[in-house]
Amino acid sequence: MRPAQAYPTGLDVDLDVFSGPFDLLVTLVLREEIDLWEVSVARLIGDYVVHLADAGDFDLDTTSQFLVHVATLLEMKSRLLLSLPGDDDVAEVEAEEAGEELLAALVRYTQFRRAAEALAGLWTRHAGRIARQAGLPACYSCPPSPGRRMPPAALAEAM
Structure with missing residues (x-):
């Protein structure tokens, strides 16, 4: 298993306002160094589909991370679109909240990814068998007597 990564790697985007790795684009948008209005989400998705076709190897973890980032960009764009003129303070707070939500999602993803890696390691170490660590529940501790016939x-x- 590959280690968890914060952003999808290997995807270079080429937009009018930015050309480079996707992770850098997301970082710059969250820092508001690139205007979100100038980022074409449809083009990002198209580039990613081409990247997947060229790579030939579909990695579910990387793709799910990409979808999280694109969803965050779409949410930020929709909040900007729905904000009223003169609500600049609200737009700034919402952009900060979206960045914090993205960071929280990345932290949760990393935690679950590490747990999955730990379980996969246990599975491999124990040859596909993982013993139960706790005792049997009380309802199973006293089996019925074999002399009793139903x-x-x-x-x-009963069925």
């Missing part, structure tokens, strides 16, 4: 009608009713 009539077929009771068995059919």
Whole structure:
């Protein structure tokens, strides 16, 4: 398994306002060094689809990260679109909130990714068998006696 990465790697975008790695574009948009209005999300998605076709290897983790970033950019763009003229303070606060939400999503993703890697390591180490660490629940601790017979009608009713 590959280690968790903060951003999708290997994708270079070529837009009118920016040319370079996708992770740098997201960082610059969050820092407001690139105007979000000038970023074509449709073109980003098109470039990513071409990147996937060229790579030939579909990585679910990288693709899900890309989708998180694109969704965040779309949310930020929609908030800007729906903000009223003169609400510059609200737009700035919402942009900061979107950045914080993106960071929180990245932290959650990293936590789950590490947990998945730990479980995969356990699975590999124990040859596909992971023993239960706790004892049996009380309802299973006393099996029924083998001498007790149930009539077929009771068995059919239990099913």
